[in-house]
Amino acid sequence: MAEKTNRTGLWIIGAWGGVATTALVGLLNLQKKLVQPVGLTTELPEFSDIEMPAWSEFVPAGYEIRDFSFEKAANELIEQRAMERSAVTPILKELAELDTRIFPGFLANSGKVVENMADRKREENLTPRETISAMQSDMKTFVAENQLSHLIVVNLMSTEPVCEYFSESEIEKLPEAEQIKRGREWNNWEAFRQLLDSSEKPPVPASTLYAVAALETGFDFVNFTPSLGATPPALEQLAKQTSARFFGNDGKTGETLMKSVLAPMFAHRNLRVMSWVGHNIFGNRDGVVLDDPHNKATKVTSKNHLLEQILGYAPQTLVTIEYIKSMGDWKTAWDHIHFQGFLGTPMTLQFTWQGCDSLLAAPLVLDLVRLTELARRRNFTGRMDFLASFFKSPIRVEEQSFVRQFEKLEDWLRDEKQFQN
Numbered sequence: 001m002a003e004k005t006n007r008t009g010l011w012i013i014g015a016w017g018g019v020a021t022t023a024l025v026g027l028l029n030l031q032k033k034l035v036q037p038v039g040l041t042t043e044l045p046e047f048s049d050i051e052m053p054a055w056s057e058f059v060p061a062g063y064e065i066r067d068f069s070f071e072k073a074a075n076e077l078i079e080q081r082a083m084e085r086s087a088v089t090p091i092l093k094e095l096a097e098l099d100t101r102i103f104p105g106f107l108a109n110s111g112k113v114v115e116n117m118a119d120r121k122r123e124e125n126l127t128p129r130e131t132i133s134a135m136q137s138d139m140k141t142f143v144a145e146n147q148l149s150h151l152i153v154v155n156l157m158s159t160e161p162v163c164e165y166f167s168e169s170e171i172e173k174l175p176e177a178e179q180i181k182r183g184r185e186w187n188n189w190e191a192f193r194q195l196l197d198s199s200e201k202p203p204v205p206a207s208t209l210y211a212v213a214a215l216e217t218g219f220d221f222v223n224f225t226p227s228l229g230a231t232p233p234a235l236e237q238l239a240k241q242t243s244a245r246f247f248g249n250d251g252k253t254g255e256t257l258m259k260s261v262l263a264p265m266f267a268h269r270n271l272r273v274m275s276w277v278g279h280n281i282f283g284n285r286d287g288v289v290l291d292d293p294h295n296k297a298t299k300v301t302s303k304n305h306l307l308e309q310i311l312g313y314a315p316q317t318l319v320t321i322e323y324i325k326s327m328g329d330w331k332t333a334w335d336h337i338h339f340q341g342f343l344g345t346p347m348t349l350q351f352t353w354q355g356c357d358s359l360l361a362a363p364l365v366l367d368l369v370r371l372t373e374l375a376r377r378r379n380f381t382g383r384m385d386f387l388a389s390f391f392k393s394p395i396r397v398e399e400q401s402f403v404r405q406f407e408k409l410e411d412w413l414r415d416e417k418q419f420q421n
């Protein structure tokens, strides 16, 4: 049964980034009832009879590795035409207060570009276990001091490079016994915990340390980025043990959203897609990070895999992501789809998507937080498959069609019992 009143902490990692700032500006505007809820799935008329957690029940805080502030971050977004000044002026006092609840974050296998940006990071040379304990202490203190009933940790930080320790190409080079050991660590929480507790240096990226810190404490973890986060099945076991919830990865906001809508159309009409090329250009800080080939590889994989899953075969694909500074937070994606029609005749569909990255992402973040809290109030624990429509790479979910994924969300909202795993 849903609780009547509640205050839930919202712990944002990468708090002064573009998506995080836009989400928090949005949350404060919603709390003050200063904006219409356009772009929010949880505000759809079809869900108006469902008792959603109120926007006023969320209390934000978080981590950041750059010395910045919400006002500076909002000014950057205003300069890039990502939001109007009128959305920020009425909440400047609240944003300044929120700055005091943003703590220095932790780095681990974050890649050179991110390391070079960091001027506010925490103590280095901690073991993975010491890092996790420090994170847990920060989160628990915040919950206790603010008398919160729970905490949802949302990863909105820069994309990390592919995790070498668990990457398939690296594992294949190892002797068989070591491969088996890695497999056990990936799949079993006890083995994963021993790996973390016995390592001097983190074998996994910061996103996974943050995820362990949250889930081990019984707090929820949502990964809006393509980084590793809570992907290993070992962390699913952990979440079940502590009755926490988790999901990810990588918010589905633009070009990949279009792919997951259009590819089922080609499949249902039995039109054979021969190639799908997508060129993306944008110029925000995320673009700077993704300009590094190590960080970019994580994103390209996340944007590319779903076509084969939807179509049932692998057309030739190409995804490019290029940093073009003058574009700021505005992204242009140009997709060229070459397909075969009846009698083998080739045809083409092209589309151009021009969207503001942070504005597309922010409402999804707020919906995810609200639905995660609703899941807790409904006593759901573990992997939240019903949130698949929000992600490019929903963890261990086969279904990639946006419409089918959205139907799962509708089903869960109407009849949650069938989904308890």
Ligand SMILES: NC(=O)c1ccc[n+]([C@@H]2O[C@H](COP(=O)([O-])OP(=O)(O)OC[C@H]3O[C@@H](n4cnc5c(N)ncnc54)[C@H](O)[C@@H]3O)[C@@H](O)[C@H]2O)c1
Residues within 6 Å of the ligand: 013, 014, 015, 016, 017, 018, 019, 020, 063, 064, 065, 066, 105, 106, 107, 108, 110, 114, 117, 156, 157, 158, 159, 160, 206, 224, 225, 226, 250, 251, 252, 253, 284, 285, 286, 289, 357, 358, 360, 361
């Ligand atoms: N449409 C979208 O914008 C969209 C869609 C899907 C996923 N994402 C992902 O969301 C993330 C955020 O995107 P953004 O545009 O806000 O990027 P951003 O660069 O503006 O923000 C990321 C923030 O994370 C901080 N950070 C980096 N490493 C950290 C660490 N270890 N601990 C704490 N803070 C850390 C950075 O200082 C920065 O402020 C990216 O990973 C991006 O790929 C964005």
